[in-house]
Amino acid sequence: MKKLFFSLTLFSLLAATVQPLLAQAPPAAAPAAPAPAAEAPKPKDPSLEERVAEIEAYMNNVARPTTGNTNGIVSKVAGPGPGHNAWQMTSTALVLFMTLPGLALFYGGLVRKKNVLSVMAQCLGIAGLVTILWWICGYSLSFSSGTPFLGNLDMALFKGVDGNGVGQGSNWISNNIWAIFQLTFAIITPALIVGAIAERMKFSAILLFVTLWMFAVYFPFAHMVWGADGLMCGPLNPKAAIKALDFAGGTVVHMTSGWSALVLCLILGPRLGFGKQPMPPHSMAMCMIGTGMLWVGWYGFNAGSALAADGIAAQAFTTTTLAAATAGFVWATAEWLFKGKPSVLGFCSGIVAGLVVVTPACGFISTSGAMIIGVLGGFVPFLACAYLKKMFGYDDALDTFGVHGVGGTLGALMTGILATKEANPIVEGLSAGLLGNQLKAIAITLVWSVVATAIIAYIVKAVVGLRPTEETETIGLDLAEHGEEGYHG
DSSP, X not given: OHHHHHHHHHHHHHHHHHHHHHHHSOOOOOOOOOOOOOOOXXXXXXXXXXXXXXXXXXXXXXXOTTTTOSSOBOOTTOSOOHHHHHHXXXXXXXXXXXXXXXXXXXXXXXXXXXXXXXXHHHHHHHHHHHHXXXXXXXXXXXXXXXXXXXXXXXXXXXXXXXXXXXXXXXXXXXXXXXXXXXHHHHHHHHHHHTTTSTTSSOHHHHHHHHHHHIIIIIHHHHHHHHSTTOTTBTTTOTTOSSOBOOSSOIIIIIIHHHHHHHHHHHHHOOOTTTTTSOOOOXXXXXXXXXXXXXXXXXXXXXXXXXXXXXXXXXXXXXXXXXXXXXHHHHHHHHHHHHHSSOOHHHHHHHHHHHHHHHTTTTTTOOHHHHHHHHHHHHHHHHHIIIIIHHHHTOOOTTOHIIIIIHHHHHHHHHHHHHOOTTTOGGGGGTOTTHHHHHHHHHHHHHHHHHHHHHHHHHHHHHHTOSSOOHHHHHHOHHHHHHSOOSOOO
């Protein structure tokens, strides 16, 4: 009890002593209030002069003056320009129209009726397959920055590819429209190869071949020729080792497909009965309709490659028309002189050949240059199809090599000869040594396409085989591979 009393007393004394001291001590400082956050600078509206400058940039299809500015000005038209974007969407639809239904009908009419659906199925299958590859990584490998030969995977799965952003393709068109525009080129290029091996290659083999070929040939060439850091991109890459010109695909589309088609048809061998029995087109009416669709679609292909509804697009539109019409007339006239009759097939083949030859040059040449290309485009591929094929005996079933391989090579060469700064100012800075650069680009394209195609063809042959059985080929690929017939009764 004493201990308890003593403890309480001691506690009371301590409390009495400490309490006055605590009363005299200054109160604890309150926590300091956080400093007010600095206000972010408000975006500035462009001045009247800056707005006018943006309108002028739009009309001239050049970069916005506010692009990359550091003074806080926000453009009032930061998205795509409506006119240029509208033309690009139209062009994209036109290029897709070239393959489906244009090329499908053109090739479908030229084969025998037992194989008409097989050609159409191949065009449809390639369209779907290439689209999937393009979305996964093909677009990124073709058009992102990387090495001079191939891009990286920064835009895989269409990362950063949307309708509001611009600049991946041009200053005033949506990034996703640019990506889909280029997709339509990627679709038609391997579909062209189908013409050389029509009626005698397994559907599974074609799909496997196209898959490998896109990675080995198309994606690298799209990057090398049209990528901003590409090996052969003269207009965009000041450090390009080969400053070549290719407005809409002479090397990327026609040379790669044409020379690859020749190699593949040689490895595959001729159709059963080739040279021993007649194999005429089953429907020239269908072929002619397809030709008209190709011609109309080609305006998207060529004039659309200006990436704007501007004067360069108008020039490409004009030269494309002149060359195609002239070449069709020249081919049929050559047939008339050498073979006695001008055929509808001759007109159709000449029109397509003229379109092929003018493609790399269309935005760089004058109307007189287009007429020269029209004459050469009608006559040189005619000789290749009528005489070169017979001389060497290869079965290029629908003349893919004669029209696209020979025509694309001729077009790349004539671009180096006929390109003029009066048609396109960009030529002035690239005119020195242009022909030599075009020849280098031709050589690389030819050798690369031939070697890569040969390797891929033998890989496919080892994995799934290239040809169907003789029985299947005799019956026709429509029934054997697709379970359908193009015609009944």
